[in-house]
Amino acid sequence: MNENIQSMTQGEISQLLKALGQPAFRSKQVYTWLHKGVRSYGEMTNLPKALRDVLEEKYPLHIPKVVRKQESAKDGTIKYLWELSDGNCVETVLMRYHYGNSVCISTEVGCRMGCAFCASTLGGLVRPLEPYEMLNQVLFTQVDSGLPISHIVLMGIGEPLDNFDNVMRFLELVNSEDGMNISMRHISLSTCGLVPGIDRLAEKKLQLTLSVSLHAPTDEIRNTIMPVNKAYPTEQLLAACRRYYEKTGRRISFEYAMINGVNDTPEAAKTLLKRLKGLPAHMNLIPLNHVEESPLKPSTRQAVQTFQKLLEDGGIPATVRRTLGSDIDASCGQLRRKYTQQQSQKE
Secondary structure (H helix, E strand, O other): OOOOHHHOOHHHHHHHHHHOOOOOOHHHHHHHHHOOOOOOHHHOOOOOHHHHHHHHHHOOOOOOEEEEEEEOOOOOOEEEEEEOOOOOEEEEEEEEEOOEEEEEEOOEEEOOOOOOOOOOOOOOEEEEOOHHHHHHHHHHHHHHHOOOEEEEEEOOOOOHHHHHHHHHHHHHHHHOOOOOOOOHHHEEEEEOOOHHHHHHHHHHOOOOEEEEEOOOOOHHHHHHHOOHHHHOOHHHHHHHHHHHHHHHOOOEEEEEEEEOOOOOOHHHHHHHHHHOOOOOEEEEEEEOOOOOOOOOOEOOHHHHHHHHHHHHHOOOOEEEOOOOOOOOOOOOOHHHHHHHHHHHHHO
């Protein structure tokens, strides 16, 4: 059983309360309160004070603190930098769409995947996040913004499949009927291509959307920007994607950051079409966010449009992701990196 009550299922809380001599109905009360984003047991007004005191002593709540908050003047996107109970920080981004409010959460403090275009990985991996630390990003973004969250993207700092068990528990919690009850079909999980993790996820047969960060049509190009490709080359990755589709029936979404002169040529688009033939897929073309420490530059608008047309003419649906939060350190990991650099300069 998880030691932190915020990471427990309702069944586990029921066992905990039973051991404390509490009636069965209390477990739903406690669980529901925890999934409303309360900051203390004192807010759980339908619980006896004696029980609240016991829970406070035995199972203290760990609530993240907002240390930075940036709101885009262009599109209302809000970026949060949360400080966790151990002093580490993670980022969460709230994005507003016509279909609802989507929150992009982090799954690790830092990342060890080493992708050349990503700020999240520059300091390496510090530690995985616990289930409740992922859940709290959703809950307290909703509480702080006052906006209801309907969609979740696991695409912030960290590699979700590198923290597999904790991510699976988070998904169980956020999907639960007495919790936030967010549909799996409204959840997207992004991976840089950990093949064993994709196969494990396929066995779960969840109805979420798997987003694979492909970013290149060949090993030659992918090796230069994504070290993970040396462990799981594109042939292995695409084979895993085909197995995933066969197991789940869910179309794969491929993420493709458009990098000037690297992966955005017509030849690259044609190679992609050949390699993805027969695999139900959707290509999400992403204008590259500039990262100060990276020499990579975004593709021109013309190159993106040409690339998109070639894919669509070849039978692969492709959309260009709308750039949100471009005026607020949009690239994931930048806000955390700037904050930690500022803190270290003070010491």
